[in-house]
Amino acid sequence: MADTTLIKLDSMSKIFYTDELETHALTNIHLEVRKGEYVSIGGPSGCGKSTLLSILGLLDTPTSGSYKLNGEAIESLGAADRARIRNREIGFIFQSFNLIGDLTVYENVELPLTYRRLAAPERKRRVDAALERVGMAHRLRHYPAQLSGGQQQRIAVARALAGSPAILLADEPTGNLDSRNGEQVMDLLRELHRGGATICMVTHDPRFTRYADRSIHLFDGRIVEETHERDAERKLHESGFALTGAAS
């Protein structure tokens, strides 16, 4: 049987050192994410969610432990290889969208493909497809500032998709959006997941954890709870949240 593990963290810890202080951001994390899985990472502010996502996204390195992505050990890679993996294997969706203000919608989505040195026609095909997928194909020449927050985040999703990454990492993707736009983005992610995308999402909004196959709860840098979709649904009922149509 084929190995379906995409991400494997073993005894991973992250410590931040300052002059006088040693902060244990993550401690002894064991985590496996399978291909096609949708995992949400929750927890209170400062619990280490974003640090974990940064390490998964190769933006940061663990202090100890091992990290394998698609079977490849990440710790020993140099900066250029890490950049290559970020470009090919990972698609980022940030809370604050992080689009580049001077580039048009098209150019923003095309950007990761240019770093892959893809030919222009191939880039165009992929950009068109990604924008089509997020329903923004009609805004090619717009600049980010000319779009609403929800539209900007959809462009950010398209940018993450354009490179056909192995995994989408989303850091509070609805954090800067109103509830309607937030739900639209979550619907989009669910749709992508249904299409086979592997998603790892940080959120502290309990409404959205149920979109995931599996939810991980962090507290003080440790995984303290891991629940699957049905458990999550039950918990949500107990906490008094109503399910929206999109989530049902």
Add this chain to the structure above:
Amino acid sequence: MTDLIHDLRYALRALGKAKSFTAIAILTLAFALGANTAIFSVISAILLQPLPYAQSEELMWITGANTRWSDGPFSWPNYTDMKKQSKAFAQIAGYSSISAFLYQGAEPERLRGSAVTADVWPMLGVKPHLGRPFTAKEDSPGQPLVVMISYELWQRRFNGNPAVVGSQQRFGINPRTIVGVMPRNFEFPIDAQKAEFWMPLGEDMDSDGSGRGAIWMNVVGRTRDGVSREAAATDLKTIAARLSKQYPDSNTSLTFNIEPLHDVMVREVRPALIVLMCAVGVVLLIGCANVANLLLARAAVRHKEISIRSAIGATRGRIVFQLLVESVLLSVIAGAVGLLLATWGVDLLVALAPAEIPRVDTIAIDRTVLLFTLVLSVLTGIIFGLAPALSASKTNLVEALKEGSRGSTEGRRRNRVRNVLVMGEVALSVFLLVGAGLLLRSFLRLSGVNPGFDYRNAISIDLAIRQSAFPKDEEVAQYHRRALAELAAIPGVTSVGGANHLPLGNNESIFTFGIVGRPPYPQGQEPSATHVQVTPGYFRTMGIPLPRGRDLSPDDNAKAPPALVVSESFVKQYLPGENPIGKQVAIDGGSSGGIRTIVGVVRDIHFVSLVEAPKPTFYVPALQVLTRRMQYTVRAPNAATLGPSLRAAVRKLDREQPILEVRTLEQMRSESLAGRKFMLVLIGALATLALVLAAVGIYSIMSYTVTQRTSEIGIRMSLGAEARDIFRLIVGQAVKLVGIGLVAGIIFALAATRIMSSLLYGITATDPATFASICLLIGGVAVLASYIPASRATRVDPLVAIRYD
């Protein structure tokens, strides 16, 4: 007023707080303003200040012209006729530069002086400090000999003793009575070398004054009150036409021209000074662009402060005013520092200035210059402060006061002004560097010009044989023979010779001639050639090859048939395709007059200067056509050390022999290039300053860009950009900016460097090699200046950058 005082106080405090910004801005502006002040002080003294004479705008330079001369001096008879007949001029005075030895004290001192007509004194309207000016009667033959001296000479040689007026002193061969001492700093004529004494020009002029055909004296006139320049010119033209008709032999097609005296005095240096003023202006603009860039960066930091001021009711105009007070204050402080730098700069300029620049000693930081610096400082403050002030005062209050992150990185549109400034800086630097490059290439070309003689390992001694000691012609000839023998006996000397004028002295004697056996040329259209009197051994000593015929020998003396050596260009122009040896040439006028036979042909040399192409030249034997003025030259491997031996050798012939100068030919060659070297050094220094400022500008905008684009760089890295991609992004931006600046600069330079044409040699103002080199240089500097910011960008931590706001 209260607002202004309040703003000034606040500005001082704000500048005091931002110490690095203030220091960099003041230093940048101080260099630029200092350079402007220094150059303006030169322009003011030379071009702008009126001549130091009463109503100097009425003084006109009068020249004669005919078919041969366009801008020539006067003969004595033409001068006296014109003076008598003119109705438009109140006075017309003549003068001629002279030199004489003052025999006072142990060592005779050679002084520059001027023989002037008595009309000079009322014409200039300057009264002596002591005594009186010489009179019209004293300015005529047969009168007691008189002289006037300068204040500086009076102080230097007579210790400012008033009793010197009325005393007799020996100037040249005769004792003269000093009748007056001119005031301090009096100068006439205004020349590179100041005259220190004035004697009457007319004292040895008989009615003919060496003939109507001999043109040698300069003429200046003062127009009568209310007479326009055009009316004065018409008056003179009428007189010239009359004289032309009256004396057709010597005054063929004669006409007289006038030009304001001031324009004539500065004609030679005006283009160079204008180019210099443009150059320092460009440096100032670059400095302004740099400081404006700094202010824009600072405005970004002060965005919140300005928004708060605006929120509590300050109008946009009020905020702009406050920011302008800051920039003007900065500029005025820089102006004061610049003034200090300029005082040293002026000293340096005066010390380095070549001899051909007139009125150098009047260059000073005076009230006009101070006012210029003040006005320029205030204007500068407004120029560099206005754009940042307008930009900073345009705030969106809601956005500015709101904390929090934005959904996309900030656009670079706000950098547009900064980018334009950097492009402008680059464009201006290109212009200046192209100018410096053109001058450098011209200078190198000129330095590489073969003068036609060997200037290495040769030294000359310049003297005038004393008439009192050697009054007879045969004694002069004998002196030359003995001097050559004494000089040849100096250990190490391999050859010796002499000429009345050595090459590259920036002057020449030109004589007309005819070729025997040819139909005579129409009167006034005779050909002319440079005339030099040379001793035997001259060509060998100077290293001038003699491809045809024979050299002049000691036997070419008064008893031998008159001989002549001509240059190849003489043969090419006047005896083409003929064997010149044995041809006879009739030289006009002077003691060379008569028919001479060509015995040899020498190669061409640059006689007047390296710039002027070799001209047809004839060399006559100095033992046949005697001259008291002689520049003996010796060739020796140790030439540079032989000065004392040369002096000793000539003193053996005459213990009291005054010596004008002892110089190596190498020195003469360097001095002939001094003016161009001076210009090159100045423009080169300004271009270097411009390049440094432009590099700083590029560096600062790229640094600022990296800081501003940190978040974007982080995003790009998170999307997989490698270090090289980021490096390329930043350097690419710099190259793009510089590229646009380069194109603009090249277009600007192509249009503007034409004003430099008169300063160039051997290349055009659009020399492609210079333009290409400057493009490469600027491109290289742009890459270097953006290297550090670009390297810093590659080290951006994407994690931090993404959270960066």
